[in-house]
Amino acid sequence: MRENGLISAARRMPNAAWAWEGLRRNPAYRADYRAHAHAMPATIPLYGGARLLRAPRRYLSAEEWGLLTYADPYLTADEANVFWRPDLLAGALRVKLTPLGTSSDVDDGPSDTIVLSALKTRRVLLETVDGARHILLNGRRFWIQLYSIKRAPVGDQAEVDIRFDGADHMQRRLDTAAQLLALHRSAGGKLSLIGRRRNTRPLSNALNAYDIWHGFDRPKGSLEDVAEMIVGKARMVADWGANDRALKAQAKRAIAKGEAFVAGDYRHLLAQKVL
Incomplete structure (x- = not known):
């Protein structure tokens, strides 16, 4: 929400989005982006509106800014393909991605399997040269970033299995997991945020x-x-x-x-x- 071209004081955004609003204004970052614009990851449209970015190499200069690859600074946090480094984004959640129908969690009760392609939100996937898969799920008032360190199924036709490893930033990752489950169960409805910034x-x-x-x-x-x-x-x-x-x-x-x-x-x- 902007008033006369300015960010409204009533605007509510997750911290990752606020961080992008800061970085995209940085003149040096904008110059770096323009210098690397010819070598951006290829974008592949996926069924259902998602997009897959395939990075041909590491972007070491982008990593210095805190990103895995360059994002377009002329786009807002709602529109840009922003992938923060998981080691810097405390809420980045590790997951395992498996082909549909191969989950080992089988019981007689109703299924609560998270299917990536079924999540009713903006979905952008980034495949890095090491085979890792990074996933951005975001809207105007929430930001979920997932990553899988193992090779994942092609596209977003995959089941999402949450992994918790280590104690660092555990509360942040638990919050992200709660948001992911809320998004999964909302079927496109309004997603409630956890710990939203009170005074922006x-x-x-x-x-x-x-x-x-x-x-x-x-x-x-x-x-x-x-x-x-x-x-x-x-x-x-x-x-x-x-x-x-x-x-x-x-x-x-x-x-x-x-x-x-x-x-x-x-x-x-x-x-x-x-x-």
């Missing part, structure tokens, strides 16, 4: 301040424009003058926070417990 205003203000001050996808604005975005036009007009010192300081802090977030602080969100 400071971060949205910081990114909006960055956009205004640096002219991201817009003409550059002034300090007054930043202040108006934060407190509204009426208060800015009333306070901008003899009593503008505090308001100017507030605007400058928002710009500085946005600059730091875009420069690298976006990574901090990948390790946080809050989805």
Whole structure:
């Protein structure tokens, strides 16, 4: 949700999406993306609307940004094919992918098998040169990233078996597993988020301040424009003058926070417990 080209203070996004909104604004990342645009993974449409990306090699420079491969910075988190490195994204969940009908979990009760192709959401798959399969399931208000270290069935006609290995970030991975199960059982209905960020205003203000001050996808604005975005036009007009010192300081802090977030602080969100 954007108001006048800005991110709404009421916007709710998972941390992985906020992190992408920071990285895609980074001028150095944008330059790197353009330099590697000729060597992007091939995109293969799959039945049911999913897409499979096949990476011809490792993208070491993208990994320095925290990604497995370059994602288009001109697209928002809702649209871009963003695959964070699983070692940085604490909620990345390891799974085993098996062909349909080969699951060893057989009983007489109703089936609760998760079928990847049946999940009613945006599905993007990335196959890396080591044979691993990474899966992005995301919408405007949730982000699920899975990975399988073993070779997987072609396409997304596969059963998903959750694997828990090690104790690191266990709560984050449990949260991801809960979201995956909720998505599986929702049949396309509204997915409830776990631990959603309660107050997004400071971060949205910081990114909006960055956009205004640096002219991201817009003409550059002034300090007054930043202040108006934060407190509204009426208060800015009333306070901008003899009593503008505090308001100017507030605007400058928002710009500085946005600059730091875009420069690298976006990574901090990948390790946080809050989805």
